[in-house]
Amino acid sequence: MEDWMKQPADIRRPKQRQGERRGMAEVPLGSVEIPVSQPAPVPQRKSRQGAGAPGTRRAGAQRPPQRPGSAPVRRGQPPRKRKKKASFAVFLAANFAVILLLAGVITLFIEQPWKTAGLPAPGSAASGSGSGNGAQSAAQGQQGGTSETRPAGIGPVQQAQGALPAISAxxxxxxxxxxxxxxxxxxxxxxxxxxxxxxxxxxxxxxxxxxxxxxxxxxxxxxxxxxxxxxxxxxxxxxxxxxxxxxxxxxxxxxxxxxxxxxxxxxxxxxxxxxxxxxxxxxxxxxxxxxxxxxxxxxxxxxxxxxxxxxxxxxxxxxxxxxxxxxxxxxxxxxxxxxxxxxxxxxxxxxxxxxxxxxxxxxxxxxxxxxxxxxxxxxxxxxxxxx
Incomplete structure (x- = not known):
């Protein structure tokens, strides 16, 4: 071991691996080695395509084997997300159509009993001659309020005068x-x-x-x-x-x-x-x-x-x-x-x-x-x- 210590410093130091940088600066024999800080090297991933412009494939290069039935992987948005967006749009359209259908059914369901009973629409008044209209409006004004009737069937209370008073003298x-x-x-x-x-x-x-x-x-x-x-x-x-x-x-x-x-x-x-x-x-x-x-x-x-x-x-x-x-x-x-x-x-x-x-x-x-x-x-x- 003493013989090994007597060897020159450059012989004792193990050889650096190829591609590595030295982390220590060399000094003459017998002097103190001072470490010099250097940034750690960033590992570079080797491109499977080899040298050439990014995104290009070398001539003669082949695609990696894919599983049978699987869609090719493309750059950008994954196919699975596009499929989710399309499904969500269809879901919204279907809900909107159902709401419109229900609104129409409810309206028909409410109005049909009134039509069946032969009653006037809300706010409508019977028409007649000038003197008839005057007598009718005057009588309604003296009675005040509105009369309520309900036909056979389901539906809201019908007001003969409607929610607002009719225009009269x-x-x-x-x-x-x-x-x-x-x-x-x-x-x-x-x-x-x-x-x-x-x-x-x-x-x-x-x-x-x-x-x-x-x-x-x-x-x-x-x-x-x-x-x-x-x-x-x-x-x-x-x-x-x-x-x-x-x-x-x-x-x-x-x-x-x-x-x-x-x-x-x-x-x-x-x-x-x-x-x-x-x-x-x-x-x-x-x-x-x-x-x-x-x-x-x-x-x-x-x-x-x-x-x-x-x-x-x-x-x-x-x-x-x-x-x-x-x-x-x-x-x-x-x-x-x-x-x-x-x-x-x-x-x-x-x-x-x-x-x-x-x-x-x-x-x-x-x-x-x-x-x-x-x-x-x-x-x-x-x-x-x-x-």
Whole structure:
């Protein structure tokens, strides 16, 4: 062993394997060996394809043997994942089709009992003549609520009026909105016939307003004719309307027209009058269409003034006001008794016009039913009073 130690250092050191780097730096014999840190070599995987560009196969190279029946392995997404995605899409499509089928079956299952029982669809109402519709709507408005029926079979409770109230004079009428001071009528114009003209005669009327009211006038009169005003002057109605420069307009027409026109003709002339009037006044003008008042029981014996006909026409007037963006005032309800006729204490001798007490009730209705505006002179105690 001593002989071996006496050999030179380079002989004693075992030979390095081919391809390995030295981890120690060589120094002269007798000196201290200082290790030098070097990064460990990264093992390189030898390509099965040998030298050449990546992804290319050498000429003459063969594919490795594969199992019988197995699909070739490709780079990218495995076939198994693609198959899963395709299966999931089919699953979603199948579920969607099943949901649609179930929805159709349920709808048919619910609706079929109603069709079998011969009942109207929800929200539908029986159609009829103008007076019939008016009487029916008025009766429904007085009863309030909705009737419920259930046919034989399975299905939800059917409401004759539907979930929402039907459009009628009672639902379109302007509700009470507190009281306003009489100065509210300073810039008001009343358009009408002899009924409206009574406001200029009786002390219970509204003296600070303007009037375009003429005896025997109807909607057609305001478009085509000249009239005699309360001062005995022959004028064109539109001239007096424009001269008043109103900011608020109240219209009551119909009591005279009902004696000479059919309901359809009256309503057609009424609509034509509104189309004739509105473009000639400022856009911010506020319009009120008033219902035709009731008549006494004796006057209602006249076939031209039956309660059914008056109510039917008022239903159409309410709808006409709604279509033109105007407010509908239920003057009929303000002046009738529980039986639907004009209260005797409000009636003049002819059973159609009003007396002083009747005009007082009419005025009270106008004071308490105004379209809201921050500029309205509401009185203390009113919901909109600002103080």
């Amino acid at each position: 009672s639902t379109l009428a302007l509700a009470e909105n507190g009281r306003v001071d009489m100065s509210y009528f300073d810039d008001v114009l009343f358009i009408g016939d002899s009924l409206t003209q009574g406001f200029q005669v009786y002390t219970s009327g509204i003296s600070n307003a303007s009037y375009a009211a003429y005896i025997g006038a109807g909607p057609r009169t305001f478009i085509e004719s000249t009239v005699t005003n309360i001062d005995g002057e022959t004028v064109k109605p539109i001239d007096e309307i424009l001269a008043a420069s109103p900011k608020k307009v109240y219209i009551l027409l119909g009591t005279n027209a009902m004696e000479t026109l059919t309901d359809e003709a009256f309503l057609e002339y009424y609509a034509r009058f509104l189309e004739f009037l509105v473009p000639q006044l400022p856009e911010d003008t506020v319009y009120y269409i008033e219902a035709i008042p009731p008549v006494t029981q004796a006057k209602a014996a006249d076939e031209n003034f039956t309660l059914e006909r008056i109510r039917g026409v008022n239903e159409k007037l309410a709808l006409l006001a709604y279509q033109h963006g105007m407010h509908y005032l239920d003057l009929y309800g303000a002046l009738c008794g529980e039986d639907g006729y004009l209260k005797v204490e409000y009636a003049a001798d002819d059973g159609m016009h009003l007396n002083n007490e009747g005009y007082s009730a009419w005025r009270e209705m106008l004071i308490t039913h105004t379209a809201y505006s921050a500029e309205n002179p509401y009185l203390p105690g009113s919901p909109c009073y600002k103080g």
